Amino acid sequence: MTTPTAGARPDEVRRHNRTALLRRLHVDGPSTRAELAAELGLNRSTIKALVDGLAESGVVAERVPAQRSGAGRPSLLVLPQPTAAVVLAVDVRVEQVAMGVIGLGGDILGRDSWNLHHRSRQPAEVITHVADSAKLLADELDVVPVAVGVSVPGVVRRSDGLVHEAPNLHWTEVELGKRLEAVLKAPVQVGNDAELGALAEHLRGAARGASDVVYISADVGVGGGVISSGHPLRGAGGYVGELGHMLVRPDGRTCYCGCRGCWETEVGESALCRALALPEDAPRGAVVAELRSLAADPSSVEHRLGEFTEWLALGLVTVVNMFGPELVVLGDLLAVLPDAVVDRVRAVVRERSLVSRAIGGTRITSSPLGRDAKLIGAAELAFEPVLGLV
């Protein structure tokens, strides 16, 4: 946690501590007062005053834990109350929009999703559908989201939610943040999908407690989110790097970006479909089903996914050499690759990455959050400013 400014005024200190306590409960879940005191470095009377205040306004509740350890008075668990603050999360993918209402503590209280086709992928169509769906979800759950987070597979300006370019959606210069704020009547934050996937894994997934992490997402496009020294890595103007457009294969396929043999053209969904002998626009369900059946037949994995695996591995060697992460999380479609593929990727990175050797071995793991990572990341993007205000 951050510590309050030494010598700050008492009300500032109290607000700072209150936010830190709420963030702790929101991210790490129910805790006893003693655990909160130890984690936050505050004394028990301060914790008591904060918890009492939050309980009084209905933001937290206290319960006797189900399992009691030892004799004596049970230590009460402090639980965040999900409906004390809810946010709306929107994950705009190339083939689908997924939405969720997420409560304090991170539970997904309600969901909606719909497929996108050529016409329904237009920004105006997506915005209208999101607004309609948001109203239905909120009415159904009887909640009012206080903020909105949106994940977009593209180059996004965080300050105002401008989507500079989302090539696989065919979006250019879309003022998504402003337009959604106008219809949703709540503050909207827009982020790059891979960055939000990394955030989700960092807070609630495979990368909890890790400070140097790369999250790779392969959907139609390939992207990467980097956490460096505990903070999201961004370039000039706050733009997130595009790991999918590293050049891995000079004689590879032509990419819309103007290059040839981008990582995206070699390990994106189309490349995977080609390797699996599926049509390049096969529905996601068919791709996943094929990967699952392949996993049950390890002998054919090398035959069918051998080349795909090599490009995935060689790209990861470069990623690890450039960023020096302790952990790489394979997200999205990459999270359903057969174990044999992931094992081979691990072996190549271990053998060939000099930076992995230097830092004692970069771990490579499949995302436990899978398809929900970006939705969860979008929710956390929305929650961040809210936790200070609840």
Add this chain to the structure above:
Amino acid sequence: MTTPTAGARPDEVRRHNRTALLRRLHVDGPSTRAELAAELGLNRSTIKALVDGLAESGVVAERVPAQRSGAGRPSLLVLPQPTAAVVLAVDVRVEQVAMGVIGLGGDILGRDSWNLHHRSRQPAEVITHVADSAKLLADELDVVPVAVGVSVPGVVRRSDGLVHEAPNLHWTEVELGKRLEAVLKAPVQVGNDAELGALAEHLRGAARGASDVVYISADVGVGGGVISSGHPLRGAGGYVGELGHMLVRPDGRTCYCGCRGCWETEVGESALCRALALPEDAPRGAVVAELRSLAADPSSVEHRLGEFTEWLALGLVTVVNMFGPELVVLGDLLAVLPDAVVDRVRAVVRERSLVSRAIGGTRITSSPLGRDAKLIGAAELAFEPVLGLV
């Protein structure tokens, strides 16, 4: 500048302000009291007290500026006094060690350098030679360096100066920091050469005022230093990424790192020598002379350096796509490439990097510090803790 903690004690505030003022003078050079007050956001009486104190202890002096503007009393210039604090900087390159004694304000007060050969490249030999040379330099200049900074072309652990691997020097697990401290009797900081080149360009070179920068150095090895949001980028354990080991050419040459077609094998000094039809171990002077004569004959640049230029440009497209820098600085041997090569590289990055397009165009420039960048960076590494103590 950073601001002191609100409510900090008066002596802490004074020390903080004193360090900020000294850093300003050290990096930006002589300034009037009025400029210092404006830059640091302090009132003139505070500046007066600080300058008077520093002048009394001989750390700064005040002079009438040579050029007087307008009538009235001239505004005195505050000048850092070079010998008030000097550091020793050591740049261990593959073919040579360069040393310098650098004074407050950044002037190089004295230098030494010697070539390395197979035997003299052993750590023990280098350490002994550095110690002898340091003594001679200090005696000659009549100074006592208060700290030492060392640049090494390898994977370095900053916390204790362990050189994990410096492949082109054939060094592995060398406790360089500790061993140099034992013989030099001063605190020693060791850094990766590309990171220090980036630091030097950021403080005193092409990247002043830029917050997202990549510095590329091509010597025998190729490396990169990244400044992201104003801070040096590091991976797990503080290790710096190895941009030279991004894989650009799957059918390229075998690299010692275990890969094939690393950027280093395609655009390092050996590749440049091959392109120029020089022996791969040609002395640096011959390579530079050949590049200079080529620059005078633009018609043959494309013919001789065409392929080299393409690999340099394609690697930079990936670097720009991954880090999103506003500025790329070409250092070391890359700083003496003919203009036609740099122009071609700029054109390729402009056309093919989607991130460059998003951020409004990444600038690409040759290092004005050239061969001194890493020495200057090593000096700044040594100065950083010193400025708070002078």
